[in-house]
Amino acid sequence: MHVRQTKLDSFQPTGNQELRNMSGKPRLTYLNGRGRMESIRWLLAAAGVEFDEVYLETKEEYDKLIKDGFLLFQQVPLVEIDGMKMVQTRAIMSYIAGKYNLHGKDLKERALIDMYVEGISDLMQMILMFPFSPPDAKEKNLESIKERATNRYFPVFEKVLKQHGQDFLVGNKFSWADVQLMEAILAVEEKLPTVLSGFPQLQVFKTKMSNVPTIKKFLQPGSPRKPPPDAHYVETVLKVFKK
Structure with missing residues (x-):
């Protein structure tokens, strides 16, 4: 499992080897690629919100999330925000849009x-x-x-x-x-x-x-925006989510 570190180096391993977010930023758990998480990255970035990421690389890591009860419907994306472990892309994005005033005035x-x-x-x-x-x-x-x-x-x-x-x-x-x-x-x-x-x-x-400004920043090299999916990404997806 790969952790995308921020300037604060906010992740610390605990005794049971889980990762604990010490920064208070939203933490996104997915693969290191676009997929269903990319729209969430876009929305957080547009709102000017920094976030940390954990990248799944093996089926064992994915299965452990399920076993530990992190994934309500046994699916990622997983976003940990405001004390919640949120799954289901639409629900996550609706919450972010509401929290950051991107969901209309009425x-x-x-x-x-x-x-x-x-x-x-x-x-x-x-x-x-x-x-x-x-x-x-x-x-x-x-x-x-x-x-x-x-x-x-x-x-x-x-x-x-x-x-x-x-x-x-x-x-x-x-x-x-x-x-x-x-x-x-x-x-x-x-x-x-x-x-x-x-x-x-x-x-x-x-x-x-x-x-x-926030979109312009997200479109710059070095931002959390992911590149177009390549063969390696497809291979990783099939490996992590294989039945």
Whole structure:
């Protein structure tokens, strides 16, 4: 198990070899790669929150988390925050968004944000699974991502931004939905660099989001942002989560 140390060197081994977070920062337990944790990293970084990470490298480490009762549904991501051991990506992100005022000012704004996030999550699910595509299916799956992005998802946000003429998706205030959309845009662009060519509003949105100070910092080299999944990451995922 690999621990990503911070300047405070905040992790100390206890007698039973578990790791104890002494810094008070959120602690993220996952693999050293994007996966389902990456959106959580994005949201914490956008909120300006520093965090520590523990990287699983073997199935034994994963099984120990389950045995010790850390994983309510026997799944990661696991985020330890405010005295809670949280699992389930959506619940974790909803808590972070609420805690750091990224979830709208009232129920109506929250409903819009949730609706947009759910839509983006559907697209992100395709991107998440793409590295695990069989070689003979990669071209077909990439075409599916392009079709969904350009015909179903990006047109929605292009229209929203054009209709209200504001910088952000909901209430002209930076929210969870904006962070999710920015992550999705960059993830699709990695595979399809010209995907925004027909979406001028999203091009402007991307530029503005890139200049939000916390996002700008997260996009710099050396940040906790993970690189695109490679063969080693896929191999590690299959090894840690093998049945």
